[in-house]
Amino acid sequence: MSLVSASSLPPPDFEVASAFPEAGWLRQVAAAWDWAAIRQYIDGLPQGTDRTFAVGVLSKVPGIERWLRDVLAAAPDDVLALTVLGAREVRIGWEIRTDAPAKQVSREQFGGLHAHLRQAEQLLIRATALDPSYDAAWAERLTTAMGLQLGQNESRRRYDRLAAYHPHHYSAQGRLLQKLCPKWGGSWEAAHGFARECLLGAPEGAMNGGLVAEAHMEHWLALRGKSREEYLRQDSVRAELVEAADRSALHPNFHRGYGWVTVQGYFAAVFSLMGDTARAAACFRALGNLASEYPWAELDRDAAAAYVKHRDNALSRG
Template identity: 85%
Template sequence: MSHPSAPSLPPPDFEVASAFPEAAWLRQAAAAWDWAAIRQYVYGLPQGTDRSFAVGVLADVKGVEDWMRDLLAAAPDDVLALTVLGSREVKIGWEIRTAAPAKQVSREQFAGLHAHLRQAEQHLIRATALDPSFDAAWASRLTTAMGLQLGQNEARRRYDRLAAHHPNHLTAQGRLLQQLCPKWSGSWEAVHGFARECLVKAPEGAMNGGMVAEAHMEHWLVLKGKEREDYLRQDAVRTELVEAAERSVLHPHFHRGYGWITVAGYFAALFSLMGDLPRAAACFRVLGNLASEYPWADLGRDATAVYVKHRDAALARG
């Protein structure tokens, strides 16, 4: 028996400016070297805004490092310029390293990464010394701590310094979560413990429940074959994911701040993989057709195709 075909849905939109138009404005302002407007914008953001988003957009602009160096030559205490330059150095270093597993990265690539991370550290240490409450600088220092292998204790110290001023900082939580993974000399106990901490300390409707989903995705990705299948069938895993989703993406007052698309994506992917299609469908409906690179890039070479496959299956049956 044939079923009427569902109306075709638009492909997922991975452009960050589609969800946050200010990203396009920031890129244009950076291209025009309009530092006064950028500073006014960033320092005018409401209290508690994750300023790592704006810094990340600026740090993605190729060549911005030359402009920042010129700015800092004239104004060496500009905390925002120090943070953008430090974050840009991190991006350049990671581009040299690539996202390949460590065993596939050459000695020269590691040397390039570490050189840029050491440069970044100098700028970011100065930024946090000048303004210990500047969240984006501390968040970038979590990435340099990981790349320079400064260890779990130093990473946690940096996170705690940021969290003292900015509790529930999603970007920083995501970066510390990576550091706590076994691939960076951590443990799954630490990963899941921290993710749980992020969930319970945040108000209902906050995005921080996404850390629980990210933790389970990271854990699932390292497993193979039957272990992988069995992992998502565990009652404890399912219960924890449902609770975290209901406190975040599926909460009626879900806060769509910077990072919400990634949070919704992790839950959509995990509920799809678990076969919980009604909850997967609910997460996809929250997303509309918006997407972020992760988790979809971890689930196949073609992130668009992976997203469409899971979305269409969920919406057809959920």
């Protein structure tokens, strides 16, 4: 196979609206303060759709919190408004904290984070009390539980409440997986066990297998030096990743729902790191030039550079 040069391929596209055009529309109507259009769209989504995606898009719109408070003043029991405002408070809090390691975050920054998370908690508690099946509100409560350090049991309780209505909710599973990692007080046994539970519990072709790749990526990132190479050389790790990919990202009926770009990206990254360029190349071909921030930002501060490096190597060899 001829070598593939970086210049012959398009740069990675990290714009979420490129994969899901509705994201661009949601931003526009939010900027126009058109709550009726937002409500009609989200309420009209098919049963089982991950509403966390739409709520997440809205939570990133600057200033949306100001007019959402007016919406709630007029309709205090509006579950969607409670959820979006709660998600926005979470976003503001994490922006104050930044993504820096904890030891580099000031007491004032942590104080700002916790203040906004507590505000979010009150909004989201009300939302889930009004509608216990509302997936996006429970998903945000998984994030607040993590940020407020409410413990493994409370995080699992919240996930179980959501899973009773949405048993294969990829967004919520991804948030609980993070909490189960050692960096948030969990263990590798718990993280890998939960990821496998999600894989086997979902239908073949579902995105949930991506959690296995994410768990192994997190484990690899926590190691240093030769330990990283040795970790990915383990037969058991390779077997788990191949099985998960075959049931998800590389399955002929892979479901391209919200989050599919991230799933393909995690598999592309871990297969690249372990030298399985054939499988990595298959994932990159499925992506085209689409990309999500993670996992690439975990491999290099320049996420685009990480993507290009691994993509070009995989396609030239696999």
